[in-house]
Amino acid sequence: MSMLIAAFMFVALLAVSVAHLLWSFGRTWPIRTEKLLAQTVVGFRDIQRMPPRPASFAVAVATLAAGIIALALADHDSGGFALTLLGLPLAAIFLARGAIGYTAWWADKTPEPNFRLNDRRVYSPLCLLLGAGFLALIIMRLI
Numbered sequence: 001m002s003m004l005i006a007a008f009m010f011v012a013l014l015a016v017s018v019a020h021l022l023w024s025f026g027r028t029w030p031i032r033t034e035k036l037l038a039q040t041v042v043g044f045r046d047i048q049r050m051p052p053r054p055a056s057f058a059v060a061v062a063t064l065a066a067g068i069i070a071l072a073l074a075d076h077d078s079g080g081f082a083l084t085l086l087g088l089p090l091a092a093i094f095l096a097r098g099a100i101g102y103t104a105w106w107a108d109k110t111p112e113p114n115f116r117l118n119d120r121r122v123y124s125p126l127c128l129l130l131g132a133g134f135l136a137l138i139i140m141r142l143i
Helices: 002-024 034-041 053-074 080-100 104-109 113-142
Strands: none
Touching: 002 053, 002 113, 034 113, 053 080, 053 113, 080 113
């Protein structure tokens, strides 16, 4: 069961990683213009451009690493207790990002309509599921 959870998590994180990697190279896939992409993906008030490319590259590397860690957590014999502990901050980060997406504070910071729609339907729920997945993998390693 843990390998199935980790596999689904890895696929989702790999997709996020590939998108951010493309954006770090200046591509606007899957959206036509950089402005519309920034409004859809970043969502901050009056945003006109995507964040600097190194930031997108860093997110690409971080999400790929998180996916690899999820796969490693599914193997009960790998990494020992240190790997199990590494899953805790990842769970916390994803759960926090997922939860913050439903707050009025975040809605005020990210008012772009395309982002608001996607955040409520995709970004925040995905983060909550990833955080729950990390918690599940940690629990399965401990029992």
